[in-house]
Amino acid sequence: MSGSETGVEAGIWDRERRWVTLGAIALIFLAAIEALAVTTVMPVVSAALDGDALYAAAFAGTLATSVIGMVASGAASDARGPRGALYVAVTLFLVGLVVSGAAFSMQQFLLGRLIQGLGAGGQTVALYVVVARLYPPHLHGRVFAAFAAAWVVPSMVGPFLAGAIADYLDWRWAFLGVAVLTAAAFALIAVRLRGVDLGGGEPSSRRVVVSRLVLAVLVAVAAVVVGFSADAPPGIGWPVAGAAVVVIALAIRPLLPAGTLRAARGLPSVVLMRGIVAGAFFAAEAYIPYLLMERFGFTATLSGIALTFSAFAWAGASALQGRYGERLGNRRITALSLGLILIALLAVLATAVLGASPAIVVIGWAFAGGGMGLVYPRLTVLTLAYSDASNQGFNSSALSISDSGGSAVAIAVAGLGVATLGGGAAAFGVVFAFAIGLTLIGTIPGFRLGHGAERP
Template sequence: MTTEQRPTASIWDRERLWVTAGAVALIFLAAIEALAVTTVMPIVSEALDGRDLYAVAFAGTLATSVIGMVAAGAWSDARGPRGALYAAVSLFIAGLLLSGFAVTMDQFLIGRLVQGLGAGGQTVALYVVVARLYPPQLHGRVFAAFAAAWVVPSMIGPFLAGAVAEYLDWRWAFLGVAVLTGVAFVIVVARLRGVDLGRGEPQNRRALVIRLVLAVVVAVFAVLIGFTAEMTVRLAWPVAIGSVIVIGVALLPLVPRRTLRAGRGLPSVVLMRGIAAGAFFAAEAYVPYLLMERFDFTATWAGIALMLAAFAWAGASQLQGAFGERLGNTRITVISLSLLLVALVLVLAAAQWGVSPVFVVVGWGFAGGGMGLLYPRLTVLTLAYSDEGNQGFNSSALSISDAAGSAVAIALAGLLVATLGGEAASFGVVFAFCLGLVLLASVPGLRLGHAAESSEG
């Protein structure tokens, strides 16, 4: 069959339909759990008498996800992504069950830690499955579908979890997701059976052990930064700054060489992901809080800002999947960072001078659009710069940068608010901090290079 006669490949064609559906379902359910837990956690901490451990339930999951990312990346490079994916999803389900059946806060936290291992490993393993199973011209569309899988959870996740906790029991917010994840997992396993995903290459065991130890170091110190908000200011900032330095040193072997120096190409791709993620998610954590504290919004109405951002994120992701090659890396960088800057300026104005809350709601929609353009593009570039021998390492590096950047930025933002007394007026400092991060992201953003991405024509 000639090129002209060959039908156009699609992520939804018969050959890939069920793998795509199952993978998107796994991303969707992970998003539901990640977003829903925000609503359920106050109820859980009260029911299990664990108010003092409330923050650890969030920080611990993010921290252990870094370990899962490193392990899954190494496993995928050494033996292919199949086993890594199966182990990661199994851990995610096990963690949900442990949390759902917990009778003490300690048991619940163990479940959350196991969930983090599974969630981090699952993301990396799915990236490698995409790299091995889908042709390069479909990568942008697959990751656009993954990004879109966060839209519905962004809209209904917190509301649905609250309704489940109120009318059934908070445990079903975890147990229900575990059951549905099991169904999606069965679909993926059935369709991947017999599919050649590559066997990988022999790996240096000593190097792997070192990487895992460093991932643990990153996780521990990321959690430590979160605890600094409870320390005295005199102690908190030295501990936080010291922890950031330790994390930076520990990250060096876990990311491509020259990443922290914004080396051209893949290093800048990975670095930009971490900085952009930190700027967006640290600011987003305070957008609903700002609306409630400064403008007397209810929690439901404050969530509208996040919902509009989710719509914008999904729409921009689809545009990137369709036109990303035509726009090119430099234009996508300029457009996405400009949208983030506009968003943060509008939200900062609302925080500092109390102008209309419309500035916050509409502004955060711009932020979602900027991230929707940027996120899938950086993932496509990572795969374009990779080959079968390092797809797992590079995919895990991207996710590690994402998680570590978000954890550090959110923790530092929380410390800024705590230092200034936690007043609504102090939110402006957080948004100014995030605006500075966006400007910093332009340094690696203009050094992304031009990998051999295939055109989607």
């Protein structure tokens, strides 16, 4: 690269990479706006569309279909480079936003969320491959720290603005507004990526690609079934959900590195830990605004404050990880991150069950954001450290599949628990206790991460 030729260390903002960096950050920024907005306004949406029973499915469905997008994007990126996969993914994301924003029934809203998932999943994998192809390994930590920093502005205004839109305008604009921004940014990004060499690779056989897509569809359908089981009587919902989880476990194994489900040392543990911590965090966060609105009478605007503080902490911790991650080491990062998440979950659990001050939720949830900010980008760096040009798409896809699959199942199971108990303190307590259990399980792969090729 030019930096090495001139004797100056290349960076993520040098002339050869600056527009790619900017375009990737713009996509992360828009994804952050959408994610924070949905979490904040979902209690309002479910009430407006009479869809309380499908509250969890609105989250789980998007995460489930993202698995399909991830597999397709990973295969396309390995075969032809990530540009085409990225363009298709962003288009699907945009279409899903419009369908959700225009919904007049919970079923139509869920359809839009399913389309969004296809785009969001494909976009994530394609961006990871872009980073792997264009940036040397020593810059990967900085790139993913910059991605985390792209959450800063959304975290400052996203939850509060989404809540204000729902309170004073219409919840639909929380989706349609992001769609307008996505269309504008996509036009700019497409121009900036034109002519940039994103490389190619060796395409997998058609049989392998088709089989992986079939398995991804099975995972997605089973995860959606878990989400919809909350709308059935508990005597039917729990057995159906249990059977669907078994299907997910069987179908997802070939989509992940060998040994992932038994926490084999190295890349398998990296991928497994991503799914576990994502499941714990997002299953709990999906019910933070719900808790504040139902138990403490918060408006949608005020309930977004808890997510704002958490997102700030996430971005700040990610920046620290990007700068000091090598010095801290993976074992310390694991211990610190899981410890912070546990502190947050215990604080929220105590508030939900004992009726303590809601300020504990707002402040406590920031600790969870800090924990995620430390561990999330680190796991991505490690995934690329264990990868080469022949499997960057597969490994990036596996990491994202574990992320979304773990989140989808955890949120759906939490939603089934809430539906069974009918809401109230006990229901919220079950959600947060479940997240605590998942976090403790995360210590198993967390101390088996290894280092890959991140160190010379």
